[in-house]
Amino acid sequence: MLRRRPHGRRQRSCGGAAALVVSLLMGGVLTGGVGAIDAAAAVAAQARAEAAADAAAHAAAGVLAVDGERERLSIQVQAGGGCDVDGSTVMSSGSACDHAVQVARDIAKRNGGVLLRMVVGPDLRDIRADRGAGRLLTLVRAAVPRALPVQPVSCPSAPRAAADVCWAEAWSAAQEAG
């Protein structure tokens, strides 16, 4: 009886160690799985943000290309006037700019994102003293929610000015052909 006790104790401790190892393994697998899904969601959102920014930039450029006020806007932006949208602050130099901003916002929204910034400027190829109205360059920054499975408590409902974990951001530019 006295001889068997140490053996039984050893078996019990072995069983305890095995249970601990299995628990740690399962914990590791669960944490790793959630982490992997989180990372995948974060990276996939980046691709969606790029698509949203690209779609918004091209839509705005397309609107400007056929707008009746386009030439006036081109001269204005070459002279330093602006068509610049930063969040809700709009520095507009006419109806063409307003229309392009509306379109860019709409397209960004349809791609699940938000328009953060849009700047219409002169195309560098046309900045010459002898040049009047020239081609336009449209830059867009859009943000898309990352939709993380484990959502941080501090996630804002709208993107902040600085980059954060909850929103993926991307820039895109559209240049007029020619």
Place this chain on the structure above:
Amino acid sequence: MTSRRGRAGERGSETLELVAVLPLIGLVLLLAWQGVVLVRQEFQAQADAHALARQAVLCARAVPPSRLADVDPAPGTATVTDVSGQHGGLVRVEVRLDPSIVMPGFDKALGSSLAPHATVVMRREPC
């Protein structure tokens, strides 16, 4: 004699535990690989939708309509639909790839909700 039998019994139970845990470890590794494959396909679907949308918004006269097979040999479907927007014609491209199955029965267990898919909406370029 008792001690030798005890040691043999311990070894036996360790082997049994290992045999019981091995399929579990295999299952976990397969599940992890299945996840990696699905995430890759998700990126691929996003890239395909983007590429198709950029081609679909161009003037139809300039470029013939493209199919999913032109941008990606992976099996799947791409739906290009015209959407009337407030600011002109829009094109909505939805790409749904057939999921590559590493773990048998994974697709039946989870249905089509995990199938890699992506949607991109773009405005038609002026002709």
